[in-house]
Amino acid sequence: MIxxxxxxxxxxxLHDITKSVSDxxxxxxxxxxxxxxxxxxxxxxxASLLIQENYDPAVCHDLEAWLKRLVPEDEALxxxxxxxxxxxxxxxxxALTAVSLSIPILDSQLALGTWQGIFLWxxxxxxxxxxxxxxxx
Amino acid sequence: MIxxxxxxxxxxxLHDITKSVSDxxxxxxxxxxxxxxxxxxxxxxxASLLIQENYDPAVCHDLEAWLKRLVPEDEALxxxxxxxxxxxxxxxxxALTAVSLSIPILDSQLALGTWQGIFLWxxxxxxxxxxxxxxxx
Amino acid sequence: MIxxxxxxxxxxxLHDITKSVSDxxxxxxxxxxxxxxxxxxxxxxxASLLIQENYDPAVCHDLEAWLKRLVPEDEALxxxxxxxxxxxxxxxxxALTAVSLSIPILDSQLALGTWQGIFLWxxxxxxxxxxxxxxxx
Numbered sequence: 001m002i003x004x005x006x007x008x009x010x011x012x013x014l015h016d017i018t019k020s021v022s023d024x025x026x027x028x029x030x031x032x033x034x035x036x037x038x039x040x041x042x043x044x045x046x047a048s049l050l051i052q053e054n055y056d057p058a059v060c061h062d063l064e065a066w067l068k069r070l071v072p073e074d075e076a077l078x079x080x081x082x083x084x085x086x087x088x089x090x091x092x093x094x095a096l097t098a099v100s101l102s103i104p105i106l107d108s109q110l111a112l113g114t115w116q117g118i119f120l121w122x123x124x125x126x127x128x129x130x131x132x133x134x135x136x137x
Numbered sequence: 138m139i140x141x142x143x144x145x146x147x148x149x150x151l152h153d154i155t156k157s158v159s160d161x162x163x164x165x166x167x168x169x170x171x172x173x174x175x176x177x178x179x180x181x182x183x184a185s186l187l188i189q190e191n192y193d194p195a196v197c198h199d200l201e202a203w204l205k206r207l208v209p210e211d212e213a214l215x216x217x218x219x220x221x222x223x224x225x226x227x228x229x230x231x232a233l234t235a236v237s238l239s240i241p242i243l244d245s246q247l248a249l250g251t252w253q254g255i256f257l258w259x260x261x262x263x264x265x266x267x268x269x270x271x272x273x274x
Numbered sequence: 275m276i277x278x279x280x281x282x283x284x285x286x287x288l289h290d291i292t293k294s295v296s297d298x299x300x301x302x303x304x305x306x307x308x309x310x311x312x313x314x315x316x317x318x319x320x321a322s323l324l325i326q327e328n329y330d331p332a333v334c335h336d337l338e339a340w341l342k343r344l345v346p347e348d349e350a351l352x353x354x355x356x357x358x359x360x361x362x363x364x365x366x367x368x369a370l371t372a373v374s375l376s377i378p379i380l381d382s383q384l385a386l387g388t389w390q391g392i393f394l395w396x397x398x399x400x401x402x403x404x405x406x407x408x409x410x411x
Contacts, residue, residue: 052182052231059225066229070207092340095337096370103178111180113268114180188373193354196365199366200366204369207344241315243407248315249317252319253318253319
C-alpha cells in the first residue's frame with residue numbers, strides 16, 4: 001500500500017520519474033487491481049512534484065528558466081540566507097508548486113494524458129537523493 | 138469508482154464545472170455513501186484545476202488578468218515556440234496551478250465551502266474538449 | 275473517517291498546524307492503522323495550505339514577504355475591490371498555493387520529512403476562524 005521511492009538528482013531542474021513511478025506501481029498491484037489512486041508525496045521543502053509535457057525538452061528548459069527569473073537568487077531579498085543563496089529561492093519555488101499529487105489508476109496503469117510525464121523538480125544546485133512516498137488505494 | 142468527465146471549453150479562462158462534478162459524484166454514489174473522497178485529475182499540461190470564489194465573476198476576471206500579466210505571451214522569453222505563442226505560457230500557468238484536487242464528501246455531497254466553486258482553467262486560446270478523471274473512494 | 279479542524283488565525287501569514295493535524299489523526303486512528311492517507315481540504319478561497327520548513331522562522335517570514343511583493347495590494351490592478359484591498363490579492367495567492375494536500379501515514383504517523391511542517395496560510399488581514407476538512411483512508 002505504501003512504498004518509498006528514492007530519486008538520485010544530478011542538480012537543479014526537472015527529472016523525469018514517470019518510469020520509476022510506473023514500475024513501482026506495477027510492482028505494488030496485481031492484475032486484478034484495475035482501478036485505484038496513486039498519491040505521491042515528496043518529503044522535502046526545496047524540491048517538488050510536477051506533471052508536465054515530456055515530449056519536447058524545450059518545455060522543461062523554459063519552465064526552469066522562467067521560474068528562476070521569477071524567484072531570483074538575490075540575497076538582498078531574503079533574511080534566511082545561512083544555507084546558501086539557492087536555499088530560500090528553493091523554498092519559495094516549492095511553495096508555488098506541488099508537494100503531493102494524486103493520479104488515478106485505470107486498466108492497471110497510471111491514467112496520465114498522452115503528453116503527461118511526472119517530474120521531480122529539484123530547486124537546489126546540489127546532487128543527492130530525494131525521497132517520495134507512494135501511496136496506493 | 139472512476140469516471141471521466143469531458144468538458145467543452147470555449148477558450149482561455151475559468152470554466153465553472155461545479156455542477157458537472159457534483160452531478161457525476163451523485164451518479165457514482167448511493168445514498169449510503171455518506172462520506173468519501175473525490176479526486177479530480179486533469180489529463181492535460183496546458184489547462185488546470187482551481188477551486189475559487191464562484192459568487193462575483195470579477196474574481197475570475199481578475200485572476201485571469203493577473204496570471205496573463207505574470208506569464209506573458211512574449212516569444213522572446215521562450216525556446217518552445219513551435220506550437221504557438223500561447224503554448225509555453227500555458228505550460229507555465231499549469232505548473233503554477235493544480236493538476237489534481239481532492240475534495241472530501243460529507244453527507245453524500247462535495248464538502249465545498251460556502252463560496253467555493255470548482256473551475257477548469259483553460260490556458261490556451263482554442264475551443265475544444267478537456268478530460269478530467271474523477272476517482273471516488 | 276472525516277473530521278473538521280477549526281483553526282484560529284491571528285492575521286495574515288503562516289500558522290503552524292502540524293500538531294493540531296497530527297493530534298486529530300491520532301484520535302481518528304487505532305494503533306492497528308499503521309498505513310493510510312490523510313487528505314486536508316481548506317474550505318476557503320482566501321487562505322491555503324502549505325507544507326514548508328518549520329525550523330527557521332525566517333523561512334516563513336521570507337515566504338510571506340515574497341508573495342506580498344508578487345501579489346501587491348494595489349487596487350488599480352483589480353476590478354473585484356468591494357471586499358477591501360486585501361481580498362483580491364488573497365484570492366490570487368490562494369490560486370497559486372494548495373487548497374488540498376495528501377500526506378501518507380506510515381507507522382501510524384504522518385510521513386512528513388524531517389523539516390516539514392503543515393501550515394495554514396492566511397492571506398487576509400483579519401483575525402478569525404478557518405475550517406479544514408480532514409479525510410482519512
